[in-house]
Amino acid sequence: MEIRVTVKQLGKKHPVLSEQKIEIAYEDFTISLENLLKLIVQQQVAAFNAKSFEREDEDDIKIPQDHYLNILTDTGKVGFGSIYNLKKADVQKAETNAIQAFEDGLFAVFYNDEQLERLTQTIDLSSQHPFTFIRLAFLAGSYW
DSSP: OEEEEEEEETTOSSOSEEEEEEEOSOOSSEEEHHHHHHHHHHHHHHHHHHSOOOGGGSOSSOOOOHHHHHHHHHHTOOOOSOOOOOOOOOHHHHHHHHHHHHHTTSEEEEETTEEEOOTTOEEEGGGOOOEEEEEOOOOOOOOO
């Protein structure tokens, strides 16, 4: 099944990831938020692990194109496409981390402008609305 996903960050004008279509291994039209998160993580880990880890495929020049630099600086992370850690991602750990991050409030999930607040909440995928993931940041402060 194909779903549409957008990733945003509070306080930023442009989304971190514009709307993308993601193919998940699921055929039914109702799913719990927990299962949806796990399926998205499985798809993303598979895509990451499929990337080439060959040394000769690395970008030796490491200079982004001019039009790409503005996008990178807007997101706050400048990367050059090289993978420095040659380990493959572990699906089980990634699923556990994603569920824990949701429970800890590190990101919020919206479907059809409605916030999904519980992992047991069921979602009707037949309407094919886009999912919006918003990365939340804690304010830093100090005690006097």
